[in-house]
Amino acid sequence: MSRGNRSLWSRLGMDNRAATEGSGLQWNVGKVPTGAGGRRDSDCGAGVCRSGSGAPFARGESGRSEILGAAGGGSRGSKREHGRRVHACGRARSTRSDLCIATGARGRSKYEPQWNLLNFFFRRGRWDEFWAQSATALATSFGDRTALFDLCSRADGGGRDRLERVLPAAHEIRFRYTAFLMGRAEYERAGGFVESLASSTSGEDVVVINGWCETLLENFEAAAAQRGWRKLRSRGLVQGDTPPWQTPDVKGATVHGMPDGLWHIVLTGEQPEQCTLLTRVVETQGRSRLEWTIDAELSASPGLTWQVESYERSPRVLAKSPELHGGAGVLDFDAPRGAVRVTLQFRRPLGSVRAEGRVTLKDLRVTEPRP
Secondary structure (H helix, E strand, O other), rough: OOHHHHHHHHOOOOOOOHHHHHHHEEOOOOOOOOHHOOEEHHHHHOOEEEOOOOOOOOOOOHHHHHHHHHHHHOOOOHHHHHHHHHHHHHHHHHHHHHHHHHHHHHHHHHHHHHHHHHHHHOOOOOOHHHHHHHHHHHHHHOOHHHHHHHHHHHHHOOHHHHHHHOOOHHHHHHHHHHHHHHHHHHHHHHHHHHHHHHHHHHOOHHHHHHHHHHHHHHHHOHHHHHHHHHEEEHHOOOOOOOOOOOOOOOOEEEEEEOHHEEEEEEOOOOOOOEEEEEEEEEEOOOOEEEEEEEEEEEEOOOOEEEEEEOOOOOEEEEEEOOOOOOOEEEEEEOOEEEEEEEEEEEEOOOOOOOOOOEEEEEEEEEOOOOO
């Protein structure tokens, strides 16, 4: 003990052990324990020194400063007031801190031994024991499981396939695992889990699952995305077209979706000579039909056409309509089972200026052709 500390304890009239035991103060030196989800006690507002009841000092107040204040100068009344303030602060914050510690401790007491044993088997290449232990580790895990999923994915004897066979059926852990796959762009593998989650969700994570369906679609996993959306629609968790029509950002063109499936398009004449105004990926089952009704008030030849192309990384044009004018129209096309992309395109006709005015679309849908 340093001379300064010896002087301090002498002034308090006790040695350091008696001081901490008699005053109910416990010094936590070393690691700060982590709570549920990896939070440290300091995240809950805990300080370095704890009172005997487990209540922390307020953030910014150290145990040393409290002891020095009690031992140093100032009137007896100020010391008594200072003690009441520290006690009140501890009581006010004890419930939150103790709850964080207790929750984390309960989870760690079950999971950490399983995690340590799993790492032991992994480092020594004892794969049969590793996979037998993995089921217990997964069942007792909580919070962020990225490290656990990654470890199992790299293990011999099955890797990601075997991990999925021993993965618990609980919605929460499968939600975490799907997030793990989506974060690593393993969209083909994630598709089945997205569909399963769409069936089991109680509604609190619909926004995330819907976003995953959109990401799957953007990465050409259209069938998996459509299955997920069908599950959500059948349970009333999403409404309208899924995926919806998209309106690319085009200078000189404004596209507004209205109720009852109406679309208003305004062209200023400053749009590019060729651009896409409206697009949607549609699930198909072979031969299909695009139907629409159009009303156009334009200053020049419209230059508007529908185009249907296969939905793949190297798309093929499957069908293209004549230039659109007024009235109803249809476009039949043969499509592979899966999905196609339907686009409304503008192209300035040769020998004409770019059109300016408005266009209204309605009754827009893709159906099976009527006999």
